[in-house]
Amino acid sequence: MKKLDYAIVFVSDMKRSVAFYRDVLGMPLKYETPHWTEFSNDGSILALHPGDAINPMPASEGTAPAGSCHLGFVVEDLDAFHKHMQANKVACLHPPKKEEFGRLALYADPDGLPFSV
Numbered sequence: 274m275k276k277l278d279y280a281i282v283f284v285s286d287m288k289r290s291v292a293f294y295r296d297v298l299g300m301p302l303k304y305e306t307p308h309w310t311e312f313s314n315d316g317s318i319l320a321l322h323p324g325d326a327i328n329p330m331p332a333s334e335g336t337a338p339a340g341s342c343h344l345g346f347v348v349e350d351l352d353a354f355h356k357h358m359q360a361n362k363v364a365c366l367h368p369p370k371k372e373e374f375g376r377l378a379l380y381a382d383p384d385g386l387p388f389s390v
Contacts, residue, residue, distance in 0.1 A: 279317070280342060282386060283324030289383050290321050297361045298346070319344070324384075344388040351376050354390055 284290040291310050294300045300312035300319060310321040348354040351369050358365060358380055366387055367379035378390045 279311075279320055280344065281320045281322055282342065282344070282382075282384075284321050285324055285384050287321060287323055293383050294319065294321065297358075297363060341386070344386070346388060346390050348390055351378060351390060354378075 282290070287307060287310065291302075291305060294312055295302050301314055303311040303313040303318070305311075308323060312319045312321075355365070355369050355378055358378075364381040364385075365378065366381055367377070369376055369378040379387055380390065381387050
């Protein structure tokens with residue numbers, strides 16, 4: 274296996290999610306329809322798809338539901354990115370903090386899907 278080619282996020286509101294990933298996170302829009310949208314950045318694709326057909330199994334306590342995912346992004350300046358998220362009223366689940374492996378922050382998209390930066 275060479276690399277991860279794409280990830281699909283199932284969303285409750287396509288317009289709201291497209292606006293979030295494009296306008297707030299700054300992901301370059303590649304392709305958009307009402308039922309499928311792709312963002313492409315350095316060869317990786319993030320796709321959005323309506324989630325009304327998805328019904329993941331309930332999670333055990335302390336775990337994410339089956340079918341959920343967690344995205345991770347790299348930014349040039351985490352502190353500037355954090356200020357940008359605050360200005361756009363994006364839910365911050367874990368503010369920027371030094372961890373053993375480097376600095377990390379955790380936010381949530383409009384559907385509550387967590388993503389790390």
